[in-house]
Amino acid sequence: MATSYGTVELVVLEFPQDAIPSPVREEITRLARQPQVRLIDLVRVQRTAEGDLEVTEALEVGEQLGVHGLDLVGAGLVGQEDIDEVGEGLRPGTSALLIVVEHLWSKGLVASVRDAGGMLRSTERIPHDVVAAVIEGPPAR
Template sequence: MTGPVEILVLTFPEPQVPAAVVEGVAELVDQGTITVLDLLFVAAQDDGDVRVVEFDEDLDRFGLARLTVRGDALLSADDLETIRDGMPPGSSALVAVYEHTWARRVSDAVRAAGGELALHVRIPAADVDAAYAAATVA
């Protein structure tokens, strides 16, 4: 009954998530492409303090009110520690656990057939761009 679930960490050099990013994610939610299961906003203060804002707090103050979140608590303290460690002062991160809602039917059919996802590889965008550029030149 669930499509593939992933964690996405988007980082920004400023203390707020750009509105265009929020709109892009909200559009995917509105279209039923993804379901946001858990959402955190992480802000590294200039003094080195790191603040974590959970979805049930005032997300409007951080420009995130447009997002719809199911509200599952799927991120662990270890996940947050890893994210915090890589954040320079004054930066922020939007951390989302999301389901590929579009894939539910296929996932259910695979499981019903006794199958399983055997391999899932994310290809970095830079590698895809380089492959397309190389193919265009050839």
């Protein structure tokens, strides 16, 4: 029988500079220690000022971020196609961080659906601005 996993998501964070800001590094470190999610792959893509694309793979990115001892069981889930797509959109002097997370809170739900003969059909990320607009209403003028 296959190992059960929760929902897995690729999150792409883009920065207007080539370095990952300190507050973001701190949040990724905090995220890596949370029991509800598991970081399973991590890749940094940077477009140099000269226009070259540089890619830093999982464990080296973890060390750069100060997150040591990561158990990146899904290293390689960020594929070359993902890297190429993100890299195409980066302007010189900018960078992006591609993070694959498993939502551990959903592991039992996904397993119970599969055991009932069902399947996880899709997941979709709803952008922050859309959520805020619906819940909080339109901004005051």
